[in-house]
Each structure stands twice: as structure tokens, then as C-alpha cells.
Amino acid sequence: MFAIMICVLLIVSPDAELLCNYICFSYPAMKTLMEHVSNC
Secondary structure (H helix, E strand, O other), X not given: XXXXXXXXXXXXXXXXXXXXXHHHHHHXXXXXXXXXXXXX
């Protein structure tokens, strides 16, 4: 459900570029932090 909402916002929102930049920054950062925590 959340993924559908994000896809719709990326299609119709005037702020789609900002949302896309946020996703492209936060997802790799979250994965990197999770990897560092699991290796400790």
C-alpha cells in the first residue's frame, strides 16, 4: 500500500524530484548503517 502511494506521488506530484532525491539518498544510507550495525 505504501509503495503504491509513493508511485502515485512520483507520477502526479509537483515535488516528485524532491521525493525522488530523498529516496535515492536515504535508502542507501539506511542500508549502509544497517550493514555497519550488523558487523559490530
